[in-house]
Amino acid sequence: MNLYAAIFYLLAVILLVSTTVAITRRDAIHAVVYLMISFIATGLIFYLLGAPFLALLEILIYAGAIMVLFLFIVMMLRLTPSRRTGRDALSQWAPAAVLGGLSLILAAVIISADPATGPALKTLTAGPRELAQFLFQKYWFPVEIASFLLLIALVGALFLGRQEKKEPKTPRPEGL
């Protein structure tokens, strides 16, 4: 078992622990923060498995855009309970800090490694150029469909999120 296999298993443990903690939190903000660590660990595993561009996309889109969108919604709807005690704040955030710091250290180890002895074999690593050429040569039509899907999602989200003027101001007590 070489160094990279050890890093893989360590990342797998970080991934599973942070996901398990995330799905058991009562507070949605805590869940989102642990899930961010989980997605960063997934991105590092992608890098180890020879997909550096997908690792970048995973961290940018999942850990960046989607999780910030979740955080935004949780804060906007005020879902988080308002009890806040300053004393145990440190012990609350310590696991997140440990897991996040560990994954950042592993990221530094992986990224700063010598490319010649890099994670996957050199021929198996698909950089952005190879992936883009492959994607646009063989799968140009699904790419167009995916862009159309994003457009439909944008229109749908706009439609669902607009204010309804005719609705009564007071929310009904229960039921949709």
Add this chain to the structure above:
Amino acid sequence: MIVPFSHVLFLALVLFLLGAVCAVARRNLVMILIGVEIMLNAAGLVFVGASLHWEHLEGQAFVIFILTLAAAEVAVGLALIISSHRRTGSVNADRYNLLKG
């Protein structure tokens, strides 16, 4: 490949089960959506591992489509959550019982 493919599969399986448990057992709509995100993430992990195992780029190309799908799904899902929160004042799935006989 630095680790056996079965280990990647097992990791993705456990991750998918965690996401499924979160999507089924939690009542908060935001947590249900988070569970769906975890499941999509596990599917992407399987695709990347398979892409390295069989040395084909199709797996990595498909992960890009999964990312697109996840982004679209989360945008529409969060808009739905806002819409239903505006109508009922709650994001608890058990409160949506108007049709209950």
